[in-house]
Amino acid sequence: MKHNLLLEQYSKYKKIELEESPFHFLLNANIELNPHQINAFCAAIQALKTGGIVLADEVGLGKTIEAGLVLKYVIDSGKNHILISLPASLRKQWEIELLEKFGLTSYILDKQTVEKDFKYWASRLTDSSKQSIIITSYAYSSKLMKAFPKAKWDFIIIDEAHNLRNVFHGTKRAKNLFELSKGIPKILLTATPLQNSLTDLHGLISFIDPRIFGSEKVFVKRYVNDQDYADLKHELLPVLYRTLRKDVAKYMNFKKRICKTVDFSLSVDEIELYQRVNDFLKRDILYSIPTSNRGLIILVIRKLLASSSFALIETFEVLKQRLEKLYQGTRSANAQEGFDLFWSYVEDEIDESGFEEPDDEDTVIQKQYIKSEIDEIDEIITVANRISTNAKLQALKSAIKIAFDYQQEHEISQKVVVFTESKRTQKYIANELRKEGYQDDDIVLFNGDFDDAMSKELYRAWQVKNFGKVNYGRSVEYKHAIVDYFKNNAKILICTDAGSEGLNLQFCNAVINYDLPWNPMKIEQRIGRCHRYGQRNDVVAINLLNTQNAADQRVYEILSKKFELFEGVFGASDIALGVLESGVSFEKMILEIYQSCNTTAEFKKAFDKLDRKLNAKRDKKAKQLRSLLLTESSNAKEASLDKTKEEIAEYLREVEYWSDCTEARVEGGLRYLEVDNECMNMLCEHGTLFIGSFCNSTSLLFPVLLLCNSEGTYINVSEPELVEVIEKINDSDVHTFSPSKDESEAYKRVYDKLCSEMLLKYQKQTSPVIEYNKRKIENWERIQMDQLVADYQDMQAEIEAIQHQEKASTNFYEKIDIRKKIAEKKKALESYQAAFHQKGTEFKTEGDKEIAEFNKQFDVNPVLIINIVLKF
Structure with missing residues (x-):
């Protein structure tokens, strides 16, 4: 590019703007650019300002890449302590992808690693100046946070987040991570945010911010019972981003699937084995299988039965060993040996308390049952061994x-x-x-x-x-x-x-x-x-x-x-979501049919019933539920992706264009220039071009390239149009001048107007996140009031239940006691009712305070720095 002092001066600020653009992270990442990933990334960094987002693209669309881009952005924004919580089996995969695709070094931590060098990790994780990207399993995530309470985590990524959806009535690992990660910006990654019921969404979104939906009781009433899907979708819009494979077919060439089946018939011995195992699994009493884990282990055995006779032999040998220990009088908790064989086949967590002593019963009868079970297993093993292929x-x-x-x-x-x-x-x-x-x-x-x-x-x-x-x-x-x-x-x-x-x-x-x-x-x-x-x-x-x-x-x-x-x-994946029966729940429904049905007619009746249930879930209501996850229509999504693709191309073009500009030769102060070249007259007969930057104190908000007519009125001309005209101006056409007193006063008036214009531009950029946060907090206030009403109704219902109990009682003294209890409950209800409005006021005050505190981060000390005033 030829030297052009006007473009060189503008490029100083333009380069800063390009570096601060979200698209900047595409330049150093070893990834192929796909519009949906960039859209998800942009949605995520916007959402981080108010808590975070669930990235829920279908399988195979690159959620890890989206998360990596966000992570890169967070780190470049000055945040150093990052926690990535995920299934243990994915830890190394994430470490490699972050290094290969984004050049980021991460550390896999577990109990053994930390205990081995506790002082080092205590020092590192509490040092805010040291970058630490920590990868750890769900189970160890909260333990790590508890081990180092002084460590301040800036950002959390949770992969395969659907595993933690039952946060309020599930495993401790989900509850602990939920409690310890409150208030920390985070993104959740899952292809299946809605698996079995709408409450899955409540659990996941609560990780982002529990104020969005409030308690599960209020959520269920509003969205499950009252089916207020329009409001639910509205609330999901800022905190859930989902792309389907069909949305990106235009950019990512997905091939078809072709289905073929190969039929086979079992041999006589295989039929006998199937029947014996089937009968065994349907026994009312099974000492070989711990009671609390019976369903899971039977599921595994049925999987192995469908696999091969050779897989079954090992399985039944384990069951036999357990029975032999029980027969000898060994505690069943010690008869757990060998059961690790089963755990890799199931996705549910095993209840180890299930390996307890069998119900206390006559030892002789118990041993008879166990001996009978051992004999049956011996027959199964014999038949299985008889099968050669x-x-x-x-x-x-x-x-x-x-x-x-x-x-x-x-x-x-x-x-x-x-x-x-x-x-x-x-x-x-x-x-x-x-x-x-x-x-x-x-x-x-x-x-x-x-x-x-x-x-x-x-x-x-x-x-x-x-x-x-x-x-x-x-x-x-x-x-x-x-x-x-x-x-x-x-x-x-x-x-x-x-x-x-x-x-x-x-x-x-x-x-x-x-x-x-x-x-x-x-x-x-x-x-x-x-x-x-x-x-x-x-x-x-x-x-x-x-x-x-x-x-x-x-x-x-x-x-x-x-x-x-x-x-x-x-x-x-989206079809499965549509019928809300994907994954483990569907698996258990099928198991129930296999366990409960014996005749062809019974199987037909059960599967017909399941068919009707699945069909019912594909009706208008089911489509409505599926659409909750799609926050944009197909046409809007396509238009959005097209626009992003154009923006990426434009960004890369701008980076190439402005990087070719040499350093600015006008440093500090203000220069008044006029141009002899008539190029500017293409935009306006007479006027002024202002080149500089709009800042918050000294930090750049955006570069300034503004055109005003001779009356000082701002003319809305796009940056590319202005740059195209400036390119035609030679340095030799530009001369310095000293403004007259009238010109100086005119420029001062224009300057003030431009300041106002730039401030409005900035406020327009920040208003969406400010408005969303305000709406979220106000919605939280309404949810709190709904919770008060729900609690009040529960208290009323409890009083009514006790009153029915009093009427039903025929014992005089019992009636007296019940009436005392009713009086106490009514008094508590009256106190609750009296405090109702006061609590509402407290919620409002707390909400207003939080909104004001949040808005402070967007307050600016606006400074319009003008380096060049070009008169033409």
């Missing part, structure tokens, strides 16, 4: 051939991912495929344990190949080694659900569900390993179906038709 395995071989034939026909690399829920089944499949003729090098296993010889060898080779590079940690490096090998060498990856989390397999387009989970979201996660951004081919999902089992067929039909898991472009 499973019919389903033959179906798998056919499925692999179908996948390979499809890939060959479409000239795609031959690769397939086979999912099973059992490690034992995983090894059995690998051995049988090798017998079929597949080479050892064709097959690779992934389950998170990395205990087989091949995985260890692949890891060693990967270490040699990547010697001297970043140390990711053993488990993550194993994952890299196996994925790299599958991508470049192997044809078949046999994977368990426990090992699949975080795998990116978009180079493979075939997924086979060897056994099919009942949890729709788990199936979605499986297919999502391949059907994700970057996949170049349609994804083939193949399921193996037992044609002899009507119940299995009905489950598959529901998963396929109701949840639309296996076909189409956009996957299932």
Whole structure:
């Protein structure tokens, strides 16, 4: 660019503005720019001013990238202490992504790490000048905060936040984190903010700010009972941002899903095994399974029954060992050994208090039951051992051939991912495929344990190949080694659900569900390993179906038709949300049917009932509930993304343009210039151009490039138009001049007017967040009054209940006692009623005080700094 002192002076401030723009963080991040992620990022940094936001994009749209951008912004804004709370299995993945994509160093902390060097972490976490991005599990997050009470956390990220939705009647980890993180700005990441009921939203949004919805009682009355969905959506608008895959199809090329099924029939021995296990699981009394965990363990056993006979053997051996200890008189709490086998299969938390002594009963009778149960388990193990190969395995071989034939026909690399829920089944499949003729090098296993010889060898080779590079940690490096090998060498990856989390397999387009989970979201996660951004081919999902089992067929039909898991472009997560039966709750409904039904007619009746229930949840009301999460219409979302894409392109163009400008040659003070060039006359016949900045004391609010006519009236001309004209002015056309007294007074009047214009511009920028906070606090005041009314009504209802009790009593003395209790309750009610208006006034006073305190941060000492006055 040629030298131009006018543009050079303006560029001084323009460069600062560009650096302070949210888009600035795109320049140093190693990511591909997608408009929806930038929109989510912008929504988040705006929301942080009032507490935070839930980022709820569908699976595979890059919520981690959105969070990383926000984190980068927060750090560059001067905040140093960041806490990232998430499932333990995702800690290393986050550490790597922050380093690779954003250049941010983070630290994974757990109890052992902290205790090993307590003084160091105490010093670091209480030193506000040291940057500390801490990654830790849900369970340890609150323990860490308690261990270092003097540490001031500036920002919190909670990943997979739906795990903490039951904050008010769930696990301690959710309650503790909720209490300790109050008032700290945060973002929550989840693809499923609404899983089982509207109260899920109450739990999640309360993490952002408990004042938005108030108590669960008020929330349920207003939004569940009264169904005030319009108001609910209005309240969600500033605190929930969600994008669906269909919204971004224009920018992210998602391929289709193609569904195929391979049918199979069980052998005689397999049918006998199925029947024996089914009968066993329906026994009224089961000493082999702890009572409080019975449902979960039965669910696991049914999963393994659908997996393979080989997976069942190990399971029933564990149950038998427990029974033998109980038979010998060992306390059942000590008969817990081996039950770790089950925990990896279930998403609910295990109740360890369930391993208590059986009900006190006659020891002889108890031993008879236990002996009978051991005999039944022995029969199950005998039948399972009799089976040398499973019919389903033959179906798998056919499925692999179908996948390979499809890939060959479409000239795609031959690769397939086979999912099973059992490690034992995983090894059995690998051995049988090798017998079929597949080479050892064709097959690779992934389950998170990395205990087989091949995985260890692949890891060693990967270490040699990547010697001297970043140390990711053993488990993550194993994952890299196996994925790299599958991508470049192997044809078949046999994977368990426990090992699949975080795998990116978009180079493979075939997924086979060897056994099919009942949890729709788990199936979605499986297919999502391949059907994700970057996949170049349609994804083939193949399921193996037992044609002899009507119940299995009905489950598959529901998963396929109701949840639309296996076909189409956009996957299932939003459909699953629509019927509000995704995940664990749906899984338990299916288990109940398997446990309670015995005949074909009973199964048909139960599944028909479930069908009707799911259909009812897809009606007008269901669509209305789903729409709560979509804070923009499809057209508005598309327009918003188009606009963002244009803004990103414009921002990058501006960065390139202004970075080409040399440093300003007009430093400090004010220069009066006039121009001979007639270019300015294109905008206005005579007038003045002002170049400078509008500041809060000394910090820049925005650069100033303003045009006024000869009367001193501000002319609204866009920056690009002004820059285009200024470009045509040569330095030789510009001369200094000394303003006359009249001109100086005129410039002073214009200056005052421009100050007012700039202040209005600033207030217009800040007014949305000020108005939202005011509305939020005023809504909180109304919620508090609603809570008072609800409590008053509860007290009235309690008095009425006691009055009914008094009328029903036939005992004179009892009546006297009840009447005393009624009198006490009425007196308390009267006191409560008398204080009602006073409490309302207190809420109003507290709210006004908080609004005023919040607004102080936007107060400015406005200073308009003019460096150049250009007369033309």
